[in-house]
Ligand code: SF4
């Protein structure tokens with residue numbers, strides 16, 4: 001077949017499958033997971049009712065699924081609700097703001113490698129939508145655009161609480177972007193490249209970044225490098241928390257002070273889009289952490305080469321990747337229901353005084369170790 | 375008592391780093407989540423009719439009706455006395471005290487050939503609009519005849535506004551009989 005045609009078709013199929021079949025359900029179910037996990041931690045029950053309401057169609061019994069259809073019901077409710085636009089808002093910006101938060105989060109998905117490769121019709125297809133050589137940079141560039149959505153929402157709502165939420169979010173995201181960017185530099189120094197697929201391949205062959213047990217094994221250099229890489233991991237993960245406005249950094253929407261923050265004035269599907277954007281950002285964040293630090297789709301322990309040989313080995317890798325991402329999403333949720341919210345000045349201090357310096361020093365530390373050992 | 379001066383605790387380096395504290399917190403919530411799923415958290419026992427997840431009750435299946443105190447303020451209802459006489463004398467005090475104006479009474483005279491003719495008045499219509507009632511209990515307190523009581527029913531539902539208005543018949547059904555409260559009209563005295 002014409003290679004160009006294959007490229008176009010496979011990309012279209014990949015876009016469809018990755019976004020609509022994989023990520024959207026994960027987003028939907030992470031809202032469900034959030035509610036169930038939080039309720040378990042807090043001695044509550046959580047949504048446990050929604051099943052298939054067969055009695056509505058004249059059957060005798062409903063099928064109870066212990067609430068597993070809750071996300072569907074929520075989506076339906078959000079679509080059917082009245083879309084209220086208050087008179088005092090700036091209509092144009094008010095309308096585009098939700099899209100501006102949701103779109104970047106989804107866009108960044110395209111550089112994340114979901115699996116190794118599968119062979120279809122004799123062509124091997126990489127399970128990544130766009131295999132570009134600037135993966136992390138692309139993610140940072142696009143992900144930081146979502147700050148516009150939040151700022152627009154806060155400003156266009158023409159309401160002091162929303163405005164404060166928007167301003168806070170803007171300041172917070174910009175501050176943590178620096179730490180985020182600086183903290184991956186040691187990682188990229190170790191890999192020596194920016195292509196996420198190759199980074200994962202490298203980890204599959206030589207051991208995950210934070211678990212370098214196979215490949216060359218535990219050489220002195222790798223043991224020493226674990227220290228700066230672990231610092232990188234902590235700074236990166238925390239900055240992702242701040243970037244995605246999750247607890248303990250959810251000051252933009254902190255209910256106790258700001259009602260709902262930047263989405264106070266939003267209702268129905270517009271509100272749901274903010275929600276989607278937040279969870280999508282969380283999932284992309286988890287995917288990035290997994291890709292950079294925990295070997296992406298790699299199953300690990302030296303098994304990857306054999307799995308890649310198989311025709312559909314890529315699917316096993318895909319499963320491994322999704323399992324890791326889901327694990328991290330649950331970690332995000334778990335942290336949310338454990339750590340109390342920071343004060344705003346603490347948040348800024350942590351970003352500028354602690355993380356910025358730490359990430360900067362960390363680069364030199366990594367460089368020093370790499371130089372000394374070689 | 376002597377004054378105790380409370381000083382700020384000195385934080386150790388580990389506490390200042392904050393990360394160990396976060397991990398400790400994560401461990402605590404994790405252990406609690408496990409105990410919660412096993413139904414071992416405080417409150418997850420029979421004493422509270424709970425569903426096993428903490429003290430949470432799964433409402434329509436699990437109720438606490440047997441634990442409602444006697445002073446529980448549920449749906450207001452009219453009661454009859456031991457001789458099946460309606461206690462209400464239609465004085466309309468409750469109608470006027472009711473803060474949200476939920477009660478509407480149309481008084482009626484008792485004919486002279488009725489055995490209870492000396493009571494003189496009784497309600498012809500007695501409606502309590504449960505969409506308005508705030509369960510304050512004022513009607514019960516003001517009633518000179520102890521004819522209106524807040525019962526333990528609380529699940530008043532209806533599909534229309536009309537459904538939510540309790541008329542005289544319904545009120546007596548909910549209220550039932552109460553004996554030995556005011557005896558000024560009967561022979562017991
Ligand atoms: S309980 Fe209060 S609101 Fe309800 S009918 Fe009696 S007086 Fe009115």
Ligand code: SF4
Nearest residue numbers: 462463465466468517
């Ligand atoms: S219920 Fe009591 S207060 Fe109300 S009209 Fe009857 S006698 Fe009077």
